[in-house]
Every structure is written in structure tokens, then in C-alpha cells.
Amino acid sequence: MGLPAGLLGVGGGFIAVPAQQMVLGTKLRNAIANSSSLIVFSAAVGAFYKNLTLSNVAGTSVLESFRLAGLLIPTGILGGFIGAIIMHLSPIRLIRTIFICYLFWASYSNDYQAPASA
Secondary structure (H helix, E strand, O other): OHHHHHHHOOOOHHHHHHHHHHHHOOOHHHHHHHHHHHHHHHHHHHHHHHHHHHHHHHOOOHHHHHHHHHHHHHHHHHHHHHHHHHHHHOOHHHHHHHHHHHHHHHHHOOOOOOOOOO
């Protein structure tokens, strides 16, 4: 899932959730939860590495980078809890419609501009 998601520039959930439903027959809510659980681990590793190497790119110190991450982590956790509560309280048809609309939006909101032909 990582390779296609990386090539498309989208999160792994765009591929993992439909794949779990079609291939494994997983219910939508369970597929979303599975995808989110896996993303937590890969995001933690990626964020840790990025914070260690940010000074090479942006000139930001490692300490400043981790301080910023420390400020963002609590809001991410809170947002995750709120999102999970909303997902479990919402009708499955609404969740599916929002997910499909989000997939369409992601497929059309590409900032890529082809190079001009010579």
C-alpha cells in the first residue's frame, strides 16, 4: 500500500480501506480503524526521522523541531478521538459517502503541472 500511496501522493488509507473491503470483506468502520492503527506506527517512525534531519533542510534545530512536534501531538490525539466518536455515531451510509467524496476530491486536487513542451 505504501508504494502506490507514495506514487499517488495520498495517504495509505485511500488504498488500504477499499482494499480491505474488497479483498478481505472487512466492514467499513473496521477497515478505517485498521488503516488508522497502521498509520500511527509508520507516521511515528517517519516523524521521528524527519525531526532528526530537519536541521539539514530547514535550518531548524532538533530541539526546536521536537518542541513543535510536542505541541502538535496532543491536538492530533484529541482530533483522532473526536473523529472516532463521530465515525461510530454516524450512519454508515454517511461515512461511505464522505469517504467517496474525499477520494474524488483527492483525485482532482492535484497541483502537478506538466512541463511545457519545447
